[in-house]
């Protein structure tokens with residue numbers, strides 16, 4: 001495996017960089033200080049919780065030569081974890097809709113060989129539910145007769161899609177959404193956000209720090225306001241607006257994903273308002289009136305269908321679906337012309 005990206009460059013950080021995950025990091029510290037490992041760990045929970053970064057931090061804690069059970073940042077192992085050149089760590093990612101079978105084969109071949117210098121080799125599969133059945137069966141064979149010096153970390157937001165025979169051989173580590181205040185405090189420190197912007201973003205992300213980090217890279221408040229405007233325009237004028245948005249995301253699944261990440265909480269809030277829910281539960285608390293006004297033309301059933309479709313289409317994008325098609329599928333059903341046609 002030559003690709004640097006598969007070594008997890010730049011992902012290594014100390015456990016103190018994961019506020020809110022103290023319980024999980026405490027478990028990792030204990031595991032490392034005891035030096036007894038499971039052959040495999042299953043990190044499961046909603047997507048974009050920071051599971052991959054924590055896998056790198058766990059591996060760094062195993063490799064570090066200066067601090068027991070953590071990442072020191074300056075020993076030769078930590079420095080190479082940061083630069084993505086540590087030889088006993090591998091990150092195996094999905095390419096296209098699946099993890100490539102040859103990458104799984106290479107991984108298993110490498111796992112059978114003694115580590116270069118660390119006490120253990122660590123292989124991270126993300127997302128582990130995107131292994132083809134043949135690859136999953138090969139991994140299962142390894143877990144049935146594990147190599148004493150290799151550890152696998154399987155990351156998934158769909159644990160039901162992992163072979164039960166693999167799942168039962170893993171120590172499971174569950175990742176739950178963090179309190180909004182914890183994520184907001186983290187955002188204020190890392191991105192110098194104003195408290196109100198940090199709290200809004202933490203809510204929009206449903207307490208998922210990985211997603212918050214992702215959205216914090218752009219002007220998410222302005223983008224969120226654009227999404228609300230799009231809904232208002234779709235309700236009023238319809239198809240032209242939909243095709244304008246789908247044209248904008250042409251060729252960029254990331255742009256479409258970002259659109260869905262902001263659209264899903266808006267649709268959820270619109271539904272909550274329409275059903276007379278408590279406004280304290282809104283994710284876009286600072287835009288209550290705007291959300292209400294932009295979505296007043298839609299029935300609760302239409303909002304529910306669009307919300308469910310948006311969630312599904314966001315997942316489809318991860319499986320390499322076409323960005324414009326997914327946008328059109330969600331938004332066209334809200335257009336007056338389309339609704340008239342469906343009747």
Ligand SMILES: [Zn+2]
Pocket residue numbers: 063064065066067071072073074075076077078079
């Ligand atoms: Zn170190």
